[in-house]
Amino acid sequence: MIGMGKFDISTPSGFPEFSPAAEQLRQQWVATIQSVFTKYGFISLTTPLVEREENLLGKGGNAKEMYALKRVHDDPNDKSHSGNALRFDHTVPLALYVARHFNDLTFPFKRSVIGPVFRGERAQKGRFRQFDQCDIDIIGNGKLNVSNDALVVAVIVEIFQKLEIGEFVVGVNNRKILTGMAKDLGIDPKAFLDLWDDREKISEEAFQSRLESFQAQSGKVIAALEKFKSISDEDFVKNWVSGKTQACYNAIIKFGESFGEESLRGARELVLVLEILDKRLKVDRRHFAPNLFLARGLDYYTGTVYETMMIRHPEFGSICSGGRYDDLAEIFTRKKLPGVGISIGLTRLFAQCLSAGIITPTKASPTQALLIAADEEAMPKLLEIGADLRASGIVAENYLEDKKLSKQFDYADKLGIPYCVVMGENELRDGVVQVKDMKNGKQKTVSSEQLSDYLQSCLD
Amino acid sequence: MIGMGKFDISTPSGFPEFSPAAEQLRQQWVATIQSVFTKYGFISLTTPLVEREENLLGKGGNAKEMYALKRVHDDPNDKSHSGNALRFDHTVPLALYVARHFNDLTFPFKRSVIGPVFRGERAQKGRFRQFDQCDIDIIGNGKLNVSNDALVVAVIVEIFQKLEIGEFVVGVNNRKILTGMAKDLGIDPKAFLDLWDDREKISEEAFQSRLESFQAQSGKVIAALEKFKSISDEDFVKNWVSGKTQACYNAIIKFGESFGEESLRGARELVLVLEILDKRLKVDRRHFAPNLFLARGLDYYTGTVYETMMIRHPEFGSICSGGRYDDLAEIFTRKKLPGVGISIGLTRLFAQCLSAGIITPTKASPTQALLIAADEEAMPKLLEIGADLRASGIVAENYLEDKKLSKQFDYADKLGIPYCVVMGENELRDGVVQVKDMKNGKQKTVSSEQLSDYLQSCLD
Numbered sequence: 001m002i003g004m005g006k007f008d009i010s011t012p013s014g015f016p017e018f019s020p021a022a023e024q025l026r027q028q029w030v031a032t033i034q035s036v037f038t039k040y041g042f043i044s045l046t047t048p049l050v051e052r053e054e055n056l057l058g059k060g061g062n063a064k065e066m067y068a069l070k071r072v073h074d075d076p077n078d079k080s081h082s083g084n085a086l087r088f089d090h091t092v093p094l095a096l097y098v099a100r101h102f103n104d105l106t107f108p109f110k111r112s113v114i115g116p117v118f119r120g121e122r123a124q125k126g127r128f129r130q131f132d133q134c135d136i137d138i139i140g141n142g143k144l145n146v147s148n149d150a151l152v153v154a155v156i157v158e159i160f161q162k163l164e165i166g167e168f169v170v171g172v173n174n175r176k177i178l179t180g181m182a183k184d185l186g187i188d189p190k191a192f193l194d195l196w197d198d199r200e201k202i203s204e205e206a207f208q209s210r211l212e213s214f215q216a217q218s219g220k221v222i223a224a225l226e227k228f229k230s231i232s233d234e235d236f237v238k239n240w241v242s243g244k245t246q247a248c249y250n251a252i253i254k255f256g257e258s259f260g261e262e263s264l265r266g267a268r269e270l271v272l273v274l275e276i277l278d279k280r281l282k283v284d285r286r287h288f289a290p291n292l293f294l295a296r297g298l299d300y301y302t303g304t305v306y307e308t309m310m311i312r313h314p315e316f317g318s319i320c321s322g323g324r325y326d327d328l329a330e331i332f333t334r335k336k337l338p339g340v341g342i343s344i345g346l347t348r349l350f351a352q353c354l355s356a357g358i359i360t361p362t363k364a365s366p367t368q369a370l371l372i373a374a375d376e377e378a379m380p381k382l383l384e385i386g387a388d389l390r391a392s393g394i395v396a397e398n399y400l401e402d403k404k405l406s407k408q409f410d411y412a413d414k415l416g417i418p419y420c421v422v423m424g425e426n427e428l429r430d431g432v433v434q435v436k437d438m439k440n441g442k443q444k445t446v447s448s449e450q451l452s453d454y455l456q457s458c459l460d
Numbered sequence: 461m462i463g464m465g466k467f468d469i470s471t472p473s474g475f476p477e478f479s480p481a482a483e484q485l486r487q488q489w490v491a492t493i494q495s496v497f498t499k500y501g502f503i504s505l506t507t508p509l510v511e512r513e514e515n516l517l518g519k520g521g522n523a524k525e526m527y528a529l530k531r532v533h534d535d536p537n538d539k540s541h542s543g544n545a546l547r548f549d550h551t552v553p554l555a556l557y558v559a560r561h562f563n564d565l566t567f568p569f570k571r572s573v574i575g576p577v578f579r580g581e582r583a584q585k586g587r588f589r590q591f592d593q594c595d596i597d598i599i600g601n602g603k604l605n606v607s608n609d610a611l612v613v614a615v616i617v618e619i620f621q622k623l624e625i626g627e628f629v630v631g632v633n634n635r636k637i638l639t640g641m642a643k644d645l646g647i648d649p650k651a652f653l654d655l656w657d658d659r660e661k662i663s664e665e666a667f668q669s670r671l672e673s674f675q676a677q678s679g680k681v682i683a684a685l686e687k688f689k690s691i692s693d694e695d696f697v698k699n700w701v702s703g704k705t706q707a708c709y710n711a712i713i714k715f716g717e718s719f720g721e722e723s724l725r726g727a728r729e730l731v732l733v734l735e736i737l738d739k740r741l742k743v744d745r746r747h748f749a750p751n752l753f754l755a756r757g758l759d760y761y762t763g764t765v766y767e768t769m770m771i772r773h774p775e776f777g778s779i780c781s782g783g784r785y786d787d788l789a790e791i792f793t794r795k796k797l798p799g800v801g802i803s804i805g806l807t808r809l810f811a812q813c814l815s816a817g818i819i820t821p822t823k824a825s826p827t828q829a830l831l832i833a834a835d836e837e838a839m840p841k842l843l844e845i846g847a848d849l850r851a852s853g854i855v856a857e858n859y860l861e862d863k864k865l866s867k868q869f870d871y872a873d874k875l876g877i878p879y880c881v882v883m884g885e886n887e888l889r890d891g892v893v894q895v896k897d898m899k900n901g902k903q904k905t906v907s908s909e910q911l912s913d914y915l916q917s918c919l920d
Contacts, residue, residue: 007515009559009792012544015508017557019564020571023505039850041827041857043875045483048475048590049509049576053532055467063533070530071580072513072545073523081580084472085532097477099469104479106824106874108861111480116509120531120541130508145860147843154847280843332469364566367501383607383740387614390499397501400605401568414566415503 014121014129016347021361021416026350029163030114033134033344036159040151042112042136047093049116053085058331059092061085065120086118090135090343095329098139102335107141108148114346128347137341139328144338146269149304149324150276152342156308156320157287159344165358167311168319171291172273174304175323176266177256178295184259185221187214196295224259231255231292240289245278252290266303273304302326306342316352320344363416368395369455370412374405374424382423385433385448392452394459396421412438419455474581474589476807481821481876486810489623490574493594493804496619500611502572502596507553509576513545518791519552521545525579546578550595550803555789558599562795567601568608574806588807597801599788604798606729609764609784610736612802616768616780617747619804625818627771628779631751632733634764635783636726637716638755644719645681647674656755684719691715691752700749705738712750726763733764760785766802776812780804823876828855829915830872834865834884842883845893845908852912854919856881872898879915 011017018026037044053068067086074081087093090113098105114134121127136155138148153170160168175193182192195210202210211221230236230251239247249271256267274290277283296305303324310316322342329337353359371386373379382398389396397417399408405422412420422434433451436443437458446454471477478486497504513528527546534541547553550573558565574594581587596615598608613630620628635653642652655670662670671681690696690711699707709731716727734750737743756765763784770776782802789797813819831846833839842858849856857877859868865882872880882894893911896903897918906914 007518007792008512009515009556011508011556011560012510012512013540015510015544017507019561020503020505024503027504027506038826039855041825041855043480043484043825044487045480046487047477048471050472050475050590052468052472055469057532058467061532064531064535066532067529067541068532069527069546069580071524072517072521072526072528075524078582080473080583081527084475086529096469096471100471101479106871110825110857120529122538123540130510140861143861145862147839147860151858151860276843280840281847282844332467365501365503365570366498379607380740383736384742387741395499395501397570398611400607400611401600401603402605411566 012129013123014127016128016130016351019361019364021364022354024363024366025359025361026346029346029350030132030134032162033159033346034112034114036155036162037112037114037134037136039158040110040136040155042110042155045094045097045111045113046115047087047097047113049087049118050084051087051093051096053083055096055332056085056088056092059095061088061092067118067120088119089117090115090133091137091328091341094135094137094139095332095337098337099329099332099335102333107139108144109139110136111139112136128351131345131347134344134346135341137328137339139337139339142336142338144340146272146303146324147276149269149340150273150281152322152340153273153277153288153306154281154283156306156342156344157283160308160320161284161287165310165349165353166313168287168308169311170288170306170308170320171294172270172288172304172306173291173294174266174270174273175295175301176303177259177263177270177292178266180256180262180264180266181224181259183262185214185224190299193295194297196293197297199293227255227258228292231290237289240285243285245274245285248290249274252292255292269303296321296323300325304340313352313356313358316349319349365397365415365417366395367397367412367415367417368459369397369419369421370408370417371396371398372405372408372420372422373399374422375428377425378423378428381428381448382421385421385423385451389452389455392456394452394455409436409438419458421451421455472589473583474587476588476590476811479821479824481824482814484823484826485819485821486806489806489810490592490594492622493619493806494572494574496615496622497572497574497594497596499618500570500596500615502570502615505554505557505571505573506575507547507557507573509546509578510544511547511553511556513543515556515792516545516548516552519555521548521552525581527578527580548579549577550575550593551597551788551801554595554597554599555792555797558797559789559792559795562793567599568604569599570596571599572596588811591805591807594804594806595801597788597799599797599799602796602798604800606732606763606784607736609729609800610733610741612782612800613733613737613748613766614741614743616766616802616804617743620768620780621744621747625770625809625813626773628747628768629771630748630766630768630780631754632730632748632764632766633751633754634726634730634733635755635761636763637719637723637730637752638726640716640721640723640726641684641719643722645674645684650759653755654757656753657757659753687715687718688752691750697749700745703745705734705745708750709734712752715752729763756781756783762786764800773812773816773818776809779809825857825875825877826855827857827872827875827877828919829857829879829881830868830877831856831858832865832868832880832882833859834882835888837885838883838888841888841908842881845881845883845911849912849915852916854912854915869896869898879918881911881915 069084116130179189182189252267256264301323305323307318308320324340328339371382373382386396386398420436431448432445434443435446529544639649642649712727716724761783765783767778768780784800788799831842833842846856846858880896892905892907894903895906
């Protein structure tokens with residue numbers, strides 16, 4: 001317990017906050033993600049953090065993890081405060097938004113959101129109760145072309161390239177391949193997908209025994225597993241990486257074909273998505289790949305599914321997942337609203353990258369130039385210079401406290417401010433300033449008139 | 461009640477959301493405010509939305525308006541979820557942050573924040589239960605120079621100029637002038653400030669009778685009110701606007717002097733702040749002015765106080781207020797942390813400006829160019845062009861659905877997309893596209909290679 005007297009001033013468990021420098025970096029991430037979302041024409045929306053409890057519960061909310069709102073001293077005569085809860089994801093609020101505003105929206109509706117969601121999970125390392133998620137979704141009115149499923153991968157790849165967090169790959173699959181296969185084998189598709197999801201978590205034996213428990217014709221199952229090699233063995237991977245994509249596409253189609261119509265349809269959709277990404281959007285093939293083992297647990301995906309792994313950090317799990325769904329808002333509106341979307345768990349990924357040393361915060365302040373008065377008489381002129389620098393687009397800040405010069409340089413140093421501009425009575429008389437480069441300690445005399453241009457050239 | 465079947469899908473009362481076009485404009489406001497905060501070197505911080513209830517209550521939280529968190533299905537064995545509540549402002553979270561991170565912070569600590577706060581007030585027009593506030597504060601360690609009080613005014617003025625919401629003025633006063641005056645008149649300072657706050661809401665008679673109820677020497681009170689004319693009459697205002705600032709400063713100092721030492725100190729601080737704003741930071745005097753009638757209700761202000769009025773919309777009330785306080789976090793830490801800060805009630809101001817017609821949303825999408833395939837064969841090439849345009853910095857979006865051309869133009873029209881790029885089989889063969897300016901309907905044939913440059917020149 002920290003703090004004095006009766007107050008425990010630590011953050012509530014599961015509600016993270018960062019140091020100023022880490023927070024500046026986190027906000028750069030947010031700006032980068034937002035800029036890529038915008039570049040692809042997504043409409044950024046911020047909906048309320050609070051929705052009606054019944055709507056959240058109706059759309060898959062887990063009552064044990066959902067936070068309801070209750071006034072600390074409630075007034076029993078004012079019922080308008082009860083029955084509301086904090087959102088646990090961005091999908092239900094989107095479904096509600098689209099249902100509410102259906103007639104005013106233009107479809108396909110491409111929306112992005114970056115903001116906090118809340119889950120009352122057990123507190124444990126890496127699990128937060130408030131965390132930022134970054135979502136994009138494309139919602140069709142009645143229909144939505146499968147080429148949209150390629151677009152969201154291009155967005156993800158561009159984001160992670162720009163965040164510079166190291167090697168990553170977006171795995172892409174199509175659920176129809178697996179559900180068609182299950183049906184063909186006479187296995188319940190949901191149980192089959194669940195097993196598929198667990199494949200990497202359980203032993204080969206456990207996998208085998210659960211497969212056998214389906215009591216499908218075991219000869220058929222073994223033959224099916226054999227066929228999986230054709231779309232996952234070394235040759236397949238080598239072909240993909242080296243650009244022999246047609247060989248991969250052929251293998252995927254052949255695989256789908258062998259399990260009937262639904263699987264084939266899924267295989268064709270998958271190939272189309274991969275082709276658009278590779279040939280049209282020219283996305284680097286090192287950053288996306290077909291992965292027919294991918295199932296993704298959530299019930300509502302019906303076609304394309306994605307997950308994103310960091311190649312050197314598989315322990316992070318999927319850092320961005322999503323997929324295609326048939327109907328966004330079936331319980332809120334009779335309109336059929338198919339969609340495709342992905343979600344980045346920003347807070348978690350950022351905290352993971354921080355603690356793995358993949359990113360290092362360096363700058364606690366946006367300031368580019370700190371203006372320091374070596375003598376009191378220089379302060380008025382330096383205030384004017386500060387205003388002039390800001391007007392010319394430089395982030396300039398005057399140090400206003402009565403402290404020793406060394407303390408003022410310390411301030412710049414600790415905040416990562418790259419340049420100090422110093423003026424004493426001599427400089428004031430001569431119409432110059434001293435510009436100190438905080439990285440190498442070098443100092444240069446610059447005339448006040450040329451200061452803005454000089455700093456700009458240093459900062460470029 | 462809207463929605464189908466058993467679900468009421470409307471937003472909970474007091475939790476506003478906006479149309480896509482209004483939301484884009486609101487986010488432009490956020491970006492503008494953020495950019496000005498940054499320009500002055502403020503460190504942008506996002507702290508948790510949830511804090512310990514006892515800390516919020518200890519620092520002025522109103523239990524009747526505060527939302528506590530409670531899981532919908534709570535587990536009595538897991539106490540870690542109880543005792544937390546949603547923040548009701550940004551000041552208490554800042555006090556907690558500074559107390560928690562004191563040793564890692566560099567002072568003066570200049571932080572900005574833009575984000576939601578929650579108040580369980582009675583629902584009524586213009587009152588929200590979730591709303592965004594934009595705050596800046598400068599926190600000193602032990603001391604903080606009064607020139608900081610000028611800086612925050614410069615920030616406010618620059619923001620409202622950039623938001624282009626019409627004429628406004630930041631009124632500046634210094635509480636010490638009023639508290640010194642009350643003491644000199646033998647009136648309880650708090651009661652005096654309260655009356656002062658109510659001055660414009662109550663009748664002249666009510667004001668007079670409350671003044672008399674203080675049982676101060678009534679002759680002295682009347683003489684004091686008489687003196688107020690010298691710092692608020694027509695001449696004073698005329699002098700201020702026309703740049704005869706020295707006459708105003710003299711009047712303020714003389715006024716302060718006549719009520720003893722505390723008032724004089726306040727008057728000197730006020731003049732210093734005004735002088736820096738006018739002479740050093742060159743802030744337009746139409747946008748700030750001394751207003752010695754200003755008291756600001758909150759107990760904790762001890763020096764400079766601000767409020768901002770829109771000249772043509774006094775019914776909006778103060779759109780940005782704040783002031784100087786002696787100690788940010790006295791209940792959380794023994795460190796003395798004087799500060800100065802202001803807060804813009806963003807959601808409220810935005811909603812007011814929308815409904816008063818001061819701002820008009822026009823663009824529901826960030827897209828600058830919509831790519832339309834007039835024939836299916838053109839789609840692959842258009843996807844490539846879309847990727848190229850984005851790579852060159854243009855927000856370009858492919859229309860991917862199988863719809864009539866007219867529907868595709870409708871999409872651009874409704875979202876306010878300024879240009880459509882159309883390619884059919886002829887254009888595909890000839891290596892050109894048709895660029896349609898959606899504002900005037902004019903169409904131009906442009907070669908695919910020159911498209912990016914052409915669009916860029918149109919957009920500039």
